[in-house]
Amino acid sequence: MSTNLAAILGGAAGAVALVGIVGLLIWFCLFHKRGVSRTSETGSSDPSVQGRHIGVQLSLREARRFELRELSLATKNFSDRNLIGEGKFGEVYKGLLQDGMLVAIKKRAGAPSQEFIDEACYLSSIQHRNLVTLLGYCQENNQQFLVYEYIPNGSVSIHLYGVGQVSAQKIEFKHRLSIALGAAKGDPLQNQLGSSPLFKSSIGT
Known part of the structure; x- marks a missing residue:
């Protein structure tokens, strides 16, 4: 009886741990995707950010x-x-x-x-x-x-x-x-x- 109970408790603990790990992986993927998307949006709309990627500086000097x-x-x-x-x-x-x-x-x-x-x-x-x-x-x-x-x-x-x-x-x-x-x-x-x-x-x- 005690052996069966231990097996049940062990299985339940393993299932909880597995669910927790999967949840962490999903959270990490969503967070990473959100960060990449935010960077992409910033890069496409902010010339100063684009410039830093290719070493360009914009001067205030007028032509x-x-x-x-x-x-x-x-x-x-x-x-x-x-x-x-x-x-x-x-x-x-x-x-x-x-x-x-x-x-x-x-x-x-x-x-x-x-x-x-x-x-x-x-x-x-x-x-x-x-x-x-x-x-x-x-x-x-x-x-x-x-x-x-x-x-x-x-x-x-x-x-x-x-x-x-x-x-x-x-x-x-x-x-x-x-x-x-x-x-x-x-x-x-x-x-x-x-x-x-x-x-x-x-x-x-």
């Missing part, structure tokens, strides 16, 4: 609105001598502003557009170690301009293929690999920030 005469003076009326490249956006010129700052100026034909201004202002607020800083913009005479900080070492393509004045500095494979990895980091940037046509036209060599 500078340049005048065409400033850019013409800086590039000596867009002289061919100052033409340093051409990309998806258009021709790229090296320029020297009156305050002594070297800049790279992208130029293309385009009618005045508020959307262009809004996108330029937004892109100028983005700061990332793998992005060249956009300083400002200009649109006059059915032309659009983007003004970037000037990078003196030339474009990536020049160093990759060893052409032009820096052909002697053609980079080695390990440095090419490093550049490729850095360029790959532009993919999450483009996914998170790249709905803008101006941003997409800025990704390249």
Whole structure:
């Protein structure tokens, strides 16, 4: 009799323990799912959280609105001598502003557009170690301009293929690999920030 009672009590205790363990597992799964959902919602609605995931900071600095005469003076009326490249956006010129700052100026034909201004202002607020800083913009005479900080070492393509004045500095494979990895980091940037046509036209060599 005592043996049967002990067996019954043991079975009951085991059942209670099993129910308790299952309950704890269900509670843990629900709590974890709720936490993930809350994080996902925050990530999709808060740009500052998105930015931290990809190393982006948003600056409060406003985009500078340049005048065409400033850019013409800086590039000596867009002289061919100052033409340093051409990309998806258009021709790229090296320029020297009156305050002594070297800049790279992208130029293309385009009618005045508020959307262009809004996108330029937004892109100028983005700061990332793998992005060249956009300083400002200009649109006059059915032309659009983007003004970037000037990078003196030339474009990536020049160093990759060893052409032009820096052909002697053609980079080695390990440095090419490093550049490729850095360029790959532009993919999450483009996914998170790249709905803008101006941003997409800025990704390249």
